[in-house]
Amino acid sequence: KNEVxxxxxxxxxxxxxxxxxxxxxxxxxxxxxWLQQHPGGGIVSLFMLSSGKKKHGRLIATINIQxxxxxxxxxxxxxxxxxxxxCAVVSGAQKLVFGQGTRLTINP
Amino acid sequence: GAGVSQSPRYKxxxxxxxxxxxxxxxxxxxxxxxxxxxxxxGPEFLTYFQNEAQLDKSGLPSDRFFAERxxxxxxxxxxxxxxxxxxxxxxxxxxxxxxxGYTFGSGTRLTVV
Numbered sequence: 001k002n003e004v005x006x007x008x009x010x011x012x013x014x015x016x017x018x019x020x021x022x023x024x025x026x027x028x029x030x031x032x033x034w035l036q037q038h039p040g041g042g043i044v045s046l047f048m049l050s051s052g053k054k055k056h057g058r059l060i061a062t063i064n065i066q067x068x069x070x071x072x073x074x075x076x077x078x079x080x081x082x083x084x085x086x087c088a089v090v091s092g093a094q095k096l097v098f099g100q101g102t103r104l105t106i107n108p
Numbered sequence: 109g110a111g112v113s114q115s116p117r118y119k120x121x122x123x124x125x126x127x128x129x130x131x132x133x134x135x136x137x138x139x140x141x142x143x144x145x146x147x148x149x150g151p152e153f154l155t156y157f158q159n160e161a162q163l164d165k166s167g168l169p170s171d172r173f174f175a176e177r178x179x180x181x182x183x184x185x186x187x188x189x190x191x192x193x194x195x196x197x198x199x200x201x202x203x204x205x206x207x208x209g210y211t212f213g214s215g216t217r218l219t220v221v
Contacts, residue, residue, distance in 0.1 A: 004150075033210065042214035043151075043199065086150055095141065095164060096201075096210070098150035 003027050006087050006099035014107055019074040021102045023087030026068065033096065034061050034072045035086040043086070046072070077106045110134075114200050114213035121190045121220050129185045129216045133202030137211070140183050142175055143199040145215070151199055157183060190220045 004025045013019060023032070034046040047054050047061040049070065054061050058077075063070040074081055087099040113132040121127050133140050139158055143151035144167075153167040159180035168175070172191075177183040187194055197215040 035212075043201075043212035045209050045211065048209045088150075095153045095156055095167075096143075096151075098143075098152070100150045 002100065003091070003097050004087055004089055004099040006085075006102050008102060009100065010103045010105075012105045012107065013077055015078060017077050017106075019077050019081070019104065019106075021072045021085050021087075021104070023070045023072070023099055024068060025070075025087075025089050025097075027089065027091045027097070029089040029091050031090040032063055032070050033088045033090070034070070035088060037084045037086060037101070039083075046085075074104075079106045079108050082106050112200055112202050112211050112213035114198075114216050116216060117214065119216060119218050121218065123192060123220055124189050125220075126186065126188045127190055127218065129187075129198050129218070131183045131185070131200030131202075131213060133181065133183070133200070134204075134211055135181075137202035137204050138180075139203040139205065140177060141201045141203075141210070142183070142185050143201065144169075145197040145199055147196070154185070154198075187218075190218075192220050194218060195220045 007022045031050045033048050036044045049063045058075045060073040082105050084101040084103050086101045088096040091097050115130045141156050142154040145151040155175045156164040157177040160177050172188045174186045197217050199215045200213040201210040203210045
């Protein structure tokens with residue numbers, strides 16, 4: 001079993017829909033990252049969380065440390081949001097342990 | 109520079125050839141990481157430097173993989189006698205210090221033919 005599990009693996013939605021991507025982890029962590037990766041592109045860091053909730057524009061990230069669970073929400077989704085979203089946790093000596101990613105496609 | 113720079117962006121190597129991948133982190137970033145991302149998978153940890161010291165190399169898949177950061181800034185990941193299973197995107201990330209965010213490079217896509 002992977003230490004970081006994401007769901008769903010693939011998600012297709014219509015423009016304007018509210019999107020939720022989930023991440024569960026099984027190890028102790030000092031922080032959790034949500035990352036965005038476009039096809040052929042590098043990785044962009046969206047959020048780093050150690051507790052509570054963060055909001056940036058149409059993106060919201062929450063974390064529940066007790067339940068070892070985090071969610072990434074996108075409000076009013078747009079085709080340009082189409083990308084792979086990756087959850088990664090900082091466990092041990094700083095190194096990131098990644099989930100397998102969620103491929104999001106937003107259709108116009 | 110403003111971001112983490114990796115070169116080359118793309119590399120095609122013949123099986124058995126040696127390759128060297130470069131990462132130029134953000135100036136002043138103490139921590140530097142290398143990750144390997146196979147097609148359709150999440151990145152996996154290879155190795156980690158704090159300044160010039162390689163503190164963790166537990167993710168290097170074989171002794172054909174070698175990484176260095178001799179002056180605590182630019183890092184090079186070298187793969188000797190490349191094999192087809194080495195084909196992947198190699199990502200570099202740097203961080204100012206522990207518990208700070210990471211900045212990723214655009215990666216080097218290595219294809220071994």
